Amino acid sequence: MITVFTMTNIYLFGFxxxxxADGVIYENERIDxxxxxxxxxxxxxxxxxxxxxxxxxLHERRFEQLSHLGADDTGLYDGYMTSVHTGLLCKNFTENxxxxxxxxxxxxxxxxxxxxxxxxxxxxxxxxxxxxxxxxAQKLPFFKDNYMLNEKVLHALLPLHEAWxxxxxxxxxxxxxxxxxxxxxxxxxxxxxxxHIISSIFHVGHDEDMEPWPIIIEDFQGNTNLVNLEAGDMLxxxxxxxxxxxxxxxxxxxxxxxxxxxxxxxWDEEKIKMDQHYRVPPGWQDDHRRxxxxxxxxxxxxxxxxxxxxxxxxxxxxxxxxxxxxxxAPGYGKVLSAGGVVTELKDIPNEEDFAPEEExx
Numbered sequence: 302m303i304t305v306f307t308m309t310n311i312y313l314f315g316f317x318x319x320x321x322a323d324g325v326i327y328e329n330e331r332i333d334x335x336x337x338x339x340x341x342x343x344x345x346x347x348x349x350x351x352x353x354x355x356x357x358x359l360h361e362r363r364f365e366q367l368s369h370l371g372a373d374d375t376g377l378y379d380g381y382m383t384s385v386h387t388g389l390l391c392k393n394f395t396e397n398x399x400x401x402x403x404x405x406x407x408x409x410x411x412x413x414x415x416x417x418x419x420x421x422x423x424x425x426x427x428x429x430x431x432x433x434x435x436x437x438a439q440k441l442p443f444f445k446d447n448y449m450l451n452e453k454v455l456h457a458l459l460p461l462h463e464a465w466x467x468x469x470x471x472x473x474x475x476x477x478x479x480x481x482x483x484x485x486x487x488x489x490x491x492x493x494x495x496x497h498i499i500s501s502i503f504h505v506g507h508d509e510d511m512e513p514w515p516i517i518i519e520d521f522q523g524n525t526n527l528v529n530l531e532a533g534d535m536l537x538x539x540x541x542x543x544x545x546x547x548x549x550x551x552x553x554x555x556x557x558x559x560x561x562x563x564x565x566x567x568w569d570e571e572k573i574k575m576d577q578h579y580r581v582p583p584g585w586q587d588d589h590r591r592x593x594x595x596x597x598x599x600x601x602x603x604x605x606x607x608x609x610x611x612x613x614x615x616x617x618x619x620x621x622x623x624x625x626x627x628x629x630a631p632g633y634g635k636v637l638s639a640g641g642v643v644t645e646l647k648d649i650p651n652e653e654d655f656a657p658e659e660e661x662x
Contacts, residue, residue, distance in 0.1 A: 326578075376605065379603060382578070383490075385580040387543070397639040398519075399539070405457075408457065408503075411453075435607045440483065440485070442479050444478070455472045455474065458535075461649050464649050471563060471566050477505075477558060480557040485556075488548060492562065502558050505557045508554025511551070524639060525622060530628045599612040
């Protein structure tokens with residue numbers, strides 16, 4: 302178990318964080334390991350993974366934003382942890398990091414039946430999701446727990462996620478149904494770096510009268526994508542690698558999805574987390590008292606495990622350069638991604654194979 306001390310303790314006393322043995326390491330020991338591994342800061346051009354101009358540009362900007370913050374900025378260390386993981390450490394499994402496809406129609410029908418039963422139940426007996434710092438909302442989301450159905454969907458869709466990612470996967474969990482309500486927004490973030498690696502957002506349904514509420518995702522070409530999902534669409538994404546969220550506030554209505562997560566069979570959870578600690582630069586906590594517009598970048602704010610940019614419209618500046626995509630997706634087994642390219646998944650079940658089983662009848 303890794304113990305994380307407060308920023309004040311780290312800053313004043315020089316100890317922090319981690320150790321497989323006893324849960325604590327001193328900052329000077331962490332810095333020694335940084336140098337022993339041959340790391341550089343700022344990172345060398347060849348350090349970025351993947352090494353594309355757009356991906357480097359995204360992360361050079363974010364590292365610059367982080368460098369403007371002082372140790373008293375809550376979450377600064379976590380901001381570095383997230384950014385070194387996404388930009389430098391975590392391998393990518395696909396060319397773009399995201400892709401839009403259609404879920405098997407039978408699974409869509411099962412989840413929609415559960416959703417509408419829940420919406421009717423919540424009129425008199427609401428069940429709310431626990432509060433998190435990533436979701437900012439005056440009205441907490443409703444939560445429809447579908448454990449047995451979720452497990453069915455998680456295992457049934459495993460071959461599609463393996464075909465998209467090109468790697469053997471272990472199912473981790475399917476979370477939902479989450480039902481966002483009016484006034485909600487989801488800050489930009491990544492998912493759990495230990496377990497949520499190859500994922501999908503299975504969009505079950507939304508209020509037909511509501512305005513589009515896109516999922517925002519950064520890709521490996523440096524694009525900021527705004528994807529408007531239709532019911533039955535499924536967005537593949539590398540969820541601990543690509544920053545994503547819904548920073549634009551939902552104006553009215555409701556919106557519901559299931560979140561499905563897998564990790565590669567050879568994923569080393571402990572090593573992944575330790576590598577992040579060691580890659581954070583020496584002097585990360587120094588308060589340089591720079592002007593916040595140094596380098597021409599807007600201010601970044603770290604909120605729990607998420608980030609936002611308060612100076613910009615919808616609190617995310619790169620939306621102004623975003624590329625918009627609209628569902629419905631091209632079809633089952635067909636995946637739309639950056640550049641408008643559609644590819645077909647290979648060696649997946651036929652859609653007819655997702656027929657009702659005896660217990661479903």
